[in-house]
Amino acid sequence: MSAGIAAPERSDQRAGRRDFAHLLRAEWTKFRTVRGWVIGMVAAALVIVLLGLLSASGNHASCSGPGETACPAIPVGPDGEAVADAFTFMHRPLAGDGGITVRVTSLTGIITYPPPDHDEIVPGVVPWAKAGIIIKESTRQGSAYAAVMVTGAHGVRMQHNFTQDTAGHPGGVSARSPRWLRLIRSGDTLTGYESADGTRWTEIGTAQLTGLPSTVQVGLFVTSPGDLTVKQADLGGSIEQVRFTQASAVFDHVDLRGDAPPGAWSRDVVGAGGMTDWERFHRPNGVQESGGTFTVSGSGDIAPRMDGQTIERTLTGALTGIILVIVVAVMFVTAEYRRGLIRTTLLAEPRRGRVLAAKALVIGAVTFCAALPAVVLTVMLGAPILRSNGNYILPVTPLTEARVLVGVAALLAVAAVLALALGVVFRRGVAAVVTTAAVIVVPHVLATTSVLPDSAAQWLLRLTPAAGFAIQQSVPEYAHVLGHYAPQAGYYPLAPWAGLAVLCGYTAVALGLALLRLRRADA
Structure with a gap:
């Protein structure tokens, strides 16, 4: 039926x-x-x-400068995205597995000509200023990396390959409240840690950097992106302005473990551009050393590039x-x-x-x-x-x-x-x-x-x-x-x-x- x-x-x-x-x-x-x-x-x-x-x-677009010069090539990250990759880098080669530990006791900076008057350079740290330790495939812009850092207003972070970001503990850094950072490599796996006292460590996250070469560059870095302000226009909409900034961080207790050659650290300003008036008359981006304490100053950013x-x-x-x-x-x-x-x-x-x-x-x-x-x-x-x-x-x-x-x-x-x-x-x-x-x-x-x-x-x-x-x-x-x-x-x-x-x-x-x-x- x-x-x-x-x-x-x-x-x-x-x-x-x-x-x-x-x-x-x-x-x-x-x-x-x-x-x-x-x-x-x-x-x-x-x-x-x-x-x-x-x-x-x-x-149409063009690059400013004397004469008719072509715009510089924009670096591309490991995943094919356009990236900003400019920072001060104090580094050594590291062969095979190993890691670096450091204490950060200060993060300060300057912001050039902010509103409302635009008439002076003021002390200040932008929210995404970054200072910390990094393991990078090479000093070539756009190469793979993982980093553990303190930031201007977003606490401790672990970031890798420009687009990936993992939050650690919030809060700033000072001589009374330092931050200890650690980054360990084991093959293609990089693990980040943080500590308040250098004894009790908390894992922040891990990064898988497939294809990382045997010998990489490891060390300290500092960078500071432009200061962005958005002003409401009279007839609606908004006007944005970006000004040069610089961050300076103080590091000590630098401990490098693994197969790294002895001797002086190399010091590079990756993605360096023209020198600003501030750098010309005050402190240029770079590294100063005194008795095992390093003051690193830098500008730029390590992040996806958004202008284009x-x-x-x-x-x-x-x-x-x-x-x-x-x-x-x-x-x-x-x-x-x-x-x-x-x-x-x-x-x-x-x-x-x-x-x-x-x-x-x-x-x-x-x-x-x-x-x-x-x-x-x-x-x-x-x-x-x-x-x-x-x-x-x-x-x-x-x-x-x-x-x-x-x-x-x-x-x-x-x-x-x-x-x-x-x-x-x-x-x-x-x-x-x-x-x-x-x-x-x-x-x-x-x-x-x-x-x-x-x-x-x-x-x-x-x-x-x-x-x-x-x-x-x-x-x-x-x-x-x-x-x-x-x-x-x-x-x-x-x-x-x-x-x-x-x-x-x-x-x-x-x-x-x-x-x-x-x-x-x-x-």
Whole structure:
């Protein structure tokens, strides 16, 4: 008996799938036979490409200095990211396993010309000034490393390979409250420790540096990134300023264990740039020794580099393209209401949910298939143009680049489905187009063009469908790098997929309202 019942059920399911396939083909036929809709979708793709290339062509960068000199190469870290790798390094070679222990008794510094008056150099330590011990593959910028450090305002940390950061105990350092640091190498594993008295040690974390050579450089380091301040502009948005800083740390009880040659320490300023006025007339970056106590002064940073162009900078045309997509998607459904053809559609398929699903799938798929080649072509052609104009493009992994390309195409596709749903709800083209643009395009423009304060812009991109634009962010925000992480700088408050999920959530709600409207209202 059960087998006899199951066979008709399977037959009904297959018939239902065939009916839905026929419905999809019918909706696709409607779309491709209306020349205006096809032209509109092609125009959206062309706009993405042309505006993107135009933006890349007009974006120029150059390095200041006497004469026409090329910009220096930016170092790249072990994982392929652009990095800042500039610090004062007192070091020796270490062959095989071993480690270093040191006591830090002071961390001081200077900040040049901070606000509000910008008229003097003041004492101070920026929050991510770093002083401690490091084991590094070599003195080459971008080479692998692990370090244990005290910081200006974030306590003890263990960091490795630029992007990885592990917190130790909070608090500062002074002669009355020194910090003991230890870093041990065992093969490719480096383990960091800290202590308040040099007797009781606490492990901070470990780092696996695969492929680390037998002989590495080990020693003391100090660095101090620029002092960043963000000022609220009179007309909204913000203005950021970065000033030179220098940190100085005092080390003693330096204990190096392992196969290290005896003799004097080497002293290098890795990634050294031009000397500032402060260094010229006061203390330059370097090392001073007195009776086994070392005072190390340094500037710069060891961290991911955040200044540079991103691959999504070539996709500025997507915002205009999305407006054209919205218009086409709305017309795809409202034209049937305007001409009275929706009655014929619903007579052919009384299950209105299927009609809505078929229309949504068709417009979403058509948009995605039109947008993806446009996005890929724009990035492929736009990136070389940016480079030829002197811009540095921050490198990303192939997976991240694929997420940006596919994600932007998906962003346009979901926006098209949202517009279609609102077209069913309003049944009037102008109202649906204006509403869709108002909830997707307008919040993004307000948030990214310095019209609003940063906090308001971030909330706007959390709570509105414009959150979907987060899918195009290729370079993440790093908690251990001080930066102006604001929408106007290309940073979104939500993670890429979370932002797209917000847009999908709004679209799902709009589809629900559209289905309710279809079922309750006369066609």
